[in-house]
Amino acid sequence: xxxxxxxxxxxxxxxxxxxxxxxxxxxxxxxxxxxxxxxxxxxxxxxxxxxxxxxxxxxxxxxxxxxxxxxxxxxxxxxxxxxxxxxxxxxxxxxxxxxxxxxxxxxxxxxxxxxxxxxxxxxxxxxxxxxxxxxxxxxxxxxxxxxxxxxxxxxxxxxxxxxxxxxxxxxxxxxxxxxxxxxxxxxxxxxxxxxxxxxxxxxxxxxxxxxxxxxxxxxxxxxxxxxxxxxxxxxxx
Amino acid sequence: xxxxxxxxxxxxxxxxxxxxxxxxxxxxxxxxxxxxxxxxxxxxxxxxxxxxxxxxxxxxxxxxxxxxxxxxxxxxxxxxxxxxxxxxxxxxxxxxxxxxxxxxxxxxxxxxxxxxxxxxxxxxxxxxxxxxxxxxxxxxxxxxxxxxxxxxxxxxxxxxxxxxxxxxxxxxxxxxxxxxxxxxxxxxxxxxxxxxxxxxxxxxxxxxxxxxxxxxxxxxxxxxxxxxxxxxxxxxxxxxxxxx
Numbered sequence: 001x002x003x004x005x006x007x008x009x010x011x012x013x014x015x016x017x018x019x020x021x022x023x024x025x026x027x028x029x030x031x032x033x034x035x036x037x038x039x040x041x042x043x044x045x046x047x048x049x050x051x052x053x054x055x056x057x058x059x060x061x062x063x064x065x066x067x068x069x070x071x072x073x074x075x076x077x078x079x080x081x082x083x084x085x086x087x088x089x090x091x092x093x094x095x096x097x098x099x100x101x102x103x104x105x106x107x108x109x110x111x112x113x114x115x116x117x118x119x120x121x122x123x124x125x126x127x128x129x130x131x132x133x134x135x136x137x138x139x140x141x142x143x144x145x146x147x148x149x150x151x152x153x154x155x156x157x158x159x160x161x162x163x164x165x166x167x168x169x170x171x172x173x174x175x176x177x178x179x180x181x182x183x184x185x186x187x188x189x190x191x192x193x194x195x196x197x198x199x200x201x202x203x204x205x206x207x208x209x210x211x212x213x214x215x216x217x218x219x220x221x222x223x224x225x226x227x228x229x230x231x232x233x234x235x236x237x
Numbered sequence: 238x239x240x241x242x243x244x245x246x247x248x249x250x251x252x253x254x255x256x257x258x259x260x261x262x263x264x265x266x267x268x269x270x271x272x273x274x275x276x277x278x279x280x281x282x283x284x285x286x287x288x289x290x291x292x293x294x295x296x297x298x299x300x301x302x303x304x305x306x307x308x309x310x311x312x313x314x315x316x317x318x319x320x321x322x323x324x325x326x327x328x329x330x331x332x333x334x335x336x337x338x339x340x341x342x343x344x345x346x347x348x349x350x351x352x353x354x355x356x357x358x359x360x361x362x363x364x365x366x367x368x369x370x371x372x373x374x375x376x377x378x379x380x381x382x383x384x385x386x387x388x389x390x391x392x393x394x395x396x397x398x399x400x401x402x403x404x405x406x407x408x409x410x411x412x413x414x415x416x417x418x419x420x421x422x423x424x425x426x427x428x429x430x431x432x433x434x435x436x437x438x439x440x441x442x443x444x445x446x447x448x449x450x451x452x453x454x455x456x457x458x459x460x461x462x463x464x465x466x467x468x469x470x471x472x473x474x475x476x477x478x479x480x481x
Contacts, residue, residue: 163403167396171386180382181400184375185407188414195418216410227403230320234395 019104020112027116037085038120045078045125049132060137067136068197071150072190074132075125079154080182082121083161084175086113087232091169096236106232107225114162114225122154138201145200152213153193159220160185166231189216247324250475253466256459263456270449278442285439294352296442300450302345302366305373306408308338308454312380313405316398326462328394329469331401332384333461337454339377346370365416372411376404390469 031038052070053063063070090096090113099109129150130143138146164182168174196209245251278296285292312334319327349367350360361367380397387393470476 163399167383167400168386173386177379177382177386180375181379184372184379184411185403187372188407188410191414191418212414219410223406227399230399231396234392234399237392 016104016108019102020108023109023112024116027113028119031120037082038124041078041082041121042124042128044081045074045128046132048074048077049135052136064137064201067133067138067201068194070136071129071133071146071197072153072194075129075150075154076157076183076186076190078125079121079157079161080179082117083158083165083182084178086117086162086165087169087235091236096232100233100236105229107229110162110166110228110232111221111225114158114228117162118155118158122158123151125154126150133201142200142203145206146197148210149193149196149200149206149213152210152217153189156189156213156217156220157182157186159217159224160189162228163224163231166228166235169232169235189213192216247322247326249326249329249466249470249473250479252326253463253479256463256466260456260459260463263452263459267449267452267456270445271453274442274445274449277438278446282439282442283436288356291352291355292439294348296446298345298348298352299443300447301341301348302370303447304450304454305338305342305345305370307451308334308341309373309376309401309408310405311458312338313401316401320395320398320402325394325469326466328398329465330458330462331398332394333458333465335377335381335384337457337461339374339381341450341454342370342374342377346374365418369412369415372415373408376408380404 049070052066056066057063087096090099099106102109126147130138130140130146133142133146134140161178161182164178164185167181168178171177192209192213196206196213199206199209246255274296279293282293284290312331315327315331315334318324319331346367349364349370353362353364353367354360380400383400384393384397387396467476
């Protein structure tokens with residue numbers, strides 16, 4: 001990519017927000033026409049959660065104790081599965097290269113794409129989590145807290161994962177590597193998220209853990225798109 | 238003038254020769270310090286009144302744990318230099334750090350486990366520092382995994398450099414979150430050793446060992462950098478002159 005192309009005016013409308021909105025609309029349309037991927041990821045989350053009562057114990061009292069861990073590990077793995085396809089299709093059909101050339105900051109465009117990705121995977125996972133929690137013996141009153149914790153947590157996971165997805169762009173065995181790269185980085189999210197969920201389930205106030213989780217999200221929104229943009233640039237060379 | 242000395246590091250033949258000259262200056266003090274510290278630590282230092290002779294494992298454990306973190310920092314700085322100034326030898330330095338760093342992390346984990354058996358009664362406790370060290374090992378392995386996954390050398394250099402920088406921003410967050418997680422789960426473990434209250438004959442070998450291990454890392458890094466430069470520049474003309 002020569003530097004000259006970056007500064008060249010390619011389209012007449014040079015405002016950033018309409019471009020981001022167009023990305024959001026396009027990705028949402030793609031999903032409506034092909035809902036399979038999202039449903040598979042939700043199915044994966046359900047199956048993983050159901051395996052725990054089968055493999056551990058059907059007693060709700062016991063399951064309630066491990067419910068935060070089960071929910072978070074399930075959500076973490078499900079969102080990892082979803083990340084594999086985050087940039088792949090767009091890299092294969094040349095969309096990402098056009099983004100590089102369009103004169104807009106790549107980080108902002110990738111942030112828009114990651115936000116849609118969260119809307120399509122993180123948000124459904126979050127909505128599903130309180131229902132799955134009920135099958136683990138958690139009362140439905142804990143639902144608002146679980147929704148908040150998982151909503152913030154999956155957003156941070158999507159952002160962290162976008163870096164790893166950019167780094168593994170174009171690798172043949174990217175899937176396993178993607179997990180190896182993003183899981184250590186996701187440790188703080190897991191710790192604060194699971195802690196908040198645990199407090200909610202016990203009926204305590206999860207405020208402190210939620211604040212820490214929210215600060216991680218703010219940090220991730222600030223820095224992750226820049227790192228992801230650097231990674232995508234390298235991946236497309 | 239001014240920055241010329243810095244830019245000279247960018248030249249592979251220059252760095253190759255410099256690393257060769259410097260290696261003994263790191264290796265010999267390292268050997269002397271480590272042997273001396275081993276003698277002082279194992280024979281001269283008195284046994285701990287609580288832990289007996291078991292505490293002596295700290296002379297290997299603590300320096301390697303400290304070095305593991307330091308090597309990650311060195312790797313990230315080298316990777317950052319390589320990314321910002323497009324300096325190829327900086328990437329060679331970063332690559333050479335990864336293996337040594339992963340090994341020191343593993344050594345600190347294994348010695349921590351060996352120390353844990355007599356002290357805690359079990360090989361593994363989810364102690365915050367042990368856990369953070371385990372995550373550090375995964376970061377090193379991820380770095381090496383990413384490198385081995387990308388065939389093109391230039392791409393592997395830059396992609397892994399981005400990962401190292403992301404990791405170095407995350408490392409403090411991981412350490413503090415792990416400590417916070419554990420401190421609310423269980424009472425502080427017996428590991429709370431007050432460093433200042435350690436008597437001098439116990440502390441001196443530890444500091445010597447720390448310096449010795451650091452110099453050892455310097456020596457190993459220089460040798461590995463030379464090997465990495467040879468591998469990367471194998472078709473260059475100056476290599477034939479140097480090796481003949």
